[in-house]
Amino acid sequence: MPTGRVFKRPGKAGIISRLLPFTDLSLNVPVPSRPVRPSACPGLLRIVQALDGGICRIKLPGGVLGAGQASALAAAAQRYASGVLEATNRANVQVRGVGAEAGVLQQALLQAGLGPAHPGGDDVRNLMLSPLAGIDPQQALDARPLAAQLLRLLEGDTRYHALSAKFALQLDGGEALACLDHPHDVWLSPLLLGGQWHWGVGLASSPAQGTMVVALPLGEALAGVAAVLGRFLALAGSDHTRMRPLLDAIGLEAFLAPLGLRRVTHSGPRGASGGRLGVYPQAQAGTVAVCAQFELGRFHAAQLHALAQLCRRWGCGALHLTPWQGLLIPGIAQAHADRVQAELRTLGLLVDAEAPLAAMLACSGASGCAKGQADTKADARRLAMLLAPPRPVHLSGCPRACAAAHVAPFTLLAVAPGRYDLFIRDAAQPGLGRLRARELTLQAAASLLNGLPRSDT
Numbered sequence: 001m002p003t004g005r006v007f008k009r010p011g012k013a014g015i016i017s018r019l020l021p022f023t024d025l026s027l028n029v030p031v032p033s034r035p036v037r038p039s040a041c042p043g044l045l046r047i048v049q050a051l052d053g054g055i056c057r058i059k060l061p062g063g064v065l066g067a068g069q070a071s072a073l074a075a076a077a078q079r080y081a082s083g084v085l086e087a088t089n090r091a092n093v094q095v096r097g098v099g100a101e102a103g104v105l106q107q108a109l110l111q112a113g114l115g116p117a118h119p120g121g122d123d124v125r126n127l128m129l130s131p132l133a134g135i136d137p138q139q140a141l142d143a144r145p146l147a148a149q150l151l152r153l154l155e156g157d158t159r160y161h162a163l164s165a166k167f168a169l170q171l172d173g174g175e176a177l178a179c180l181d182h183p184h185d186v187w188l189s190p191l192l193l194g195g196q197w198h199w200g201v202g203l204a205s206s207p208a209q210g211t212m213v214v215a216l217p218l219g220e221a222l223a224g225v226a227a228v229l230g231r232f233l234a235l236a237g238s239d240h241t242r243m244r245p246l247l248d249a250i251g252l253e254a255f256l257a258p259l260g261l262r263r264v265t266h267s268g269p270r271g272a273s274g275g276r277l278g279v280y281p282q283a284q285a286g287t288v289a290v291c292a293q294f295e296l297g298r299f300h301a302a303q304l305h306a307l308a309q310l311c312r313r314w315g316c317g318a319l320h321l322t323p324w325q326g327l328l329i330p331g332i333a334q335a336h337a338d339r340v341q342a343e344l345r346t347l348g349l350l351v352d353a354e355a356p357l358a359a360m361l362a363c364s365g366a367s368g369c370a371k372g373q374a375d376t377k378a379d380a381r382r383l384a385m386l387l388a389p390p391r392p393v394h395l396s397g398c399p400r401a402c403a404a405a406h407v408a409p410f411t412l413l414a415v416a417p418g419r420y421d422l423f424i425r426d427a428a429q430p431g432l433g434r435l436r437a438r439e440l441t442l443q444a445a446a447s448l449l450n451g452l453p454r455s456d457t
């Protein structure tokens, strides 16, 4: 990604605060009023029952969790729920095992500043950024100011509360560490036109595989996205909770034509997705960010307490959740990076790409979800010990495959306790890919996977 844009270097403190100072919005975009659609997705204000208790999902602006918020979240999860937390694949966090004290938990989270600006806006805070947004020396654009404006629009303007809880946006500033393969209803990436940076907009695809269809000058990006969202809401029927079915029904041209936005056809930043684990340089000389992962996306309140202390001591006082079910700790002096990685290892986080569980995914499975046919989390740990070398395997308790935002190279789909069908990703096949073998035990699955050439991953 070409660079050349000068941006302000953030100080050690206040990365969160830069996401919050919204400008006043006075957009005149036609958005119809309509009732909030029902949803089975958890939120902070809507706790969804699972086998192990309620799930309360907290949507973090830009994935950023301040140290004080992390401590408050850990204390609330420990006191009013089971103490088990999960990092989601949209850089959010959820509390599991919520019981009778759900109301107190919610109050504690709201007091920690983890709630929406407007009660009806909880569901629509789905805006993903790079965990390095604004601090990456390679970025073309600082996505944070526009992200803050968009979040304020989505949360504060009740007309947008009609968007589905799954409707999601992504802002990619051209950072080195970015998750570009998650499909989003609306995504924006830097686009250089006539020597000027624009935001290129893609719809119902991912930056890695989609096409930018509109170019917005930087100063018109907020109004442009608002117009796209307003058009979606004006046209969407009850079958169109997401952008893809609407575009399939009416066509891209019919959707965009009345908006009068500048049309382009430009491929997205394919293949620019970075690795997940490691040490990343920041724009500030001598300062780095350390990226780590929670084992199978799950962690405990005690770990979160310790992480809050760690980022206060070594970093800038904030944790950035990543879309790979992990976190990034920014603002670390380069000389301290090894020590921070060692402390993260001691806390039970993964910091090495070759760790057996680093490339594995598993949903809640039978221990937490009524649809689960097998205990996927426990099976993933067993399988990881049998695989050499480690493989990117997704263990799913049922065909919904909700732990993965896109198809994994290998999917083990549970069909009974300890038994899985193996699928190998194949772009020519719909769903999970090509069915390779049925009803494998973990041992049999490991033998089969170990026998595949590494190039298959």
Ligand code: SF4
Pocket: 363, 364, 365, 366, 369, 370, 371, 372, 373, 396, 397, 398, 399, 400, 401, 402, 403
């Ligand atoms: S993939 Fe199926 S079993 Fe696993 S958490 Fe989702 S719904 Fe439950």
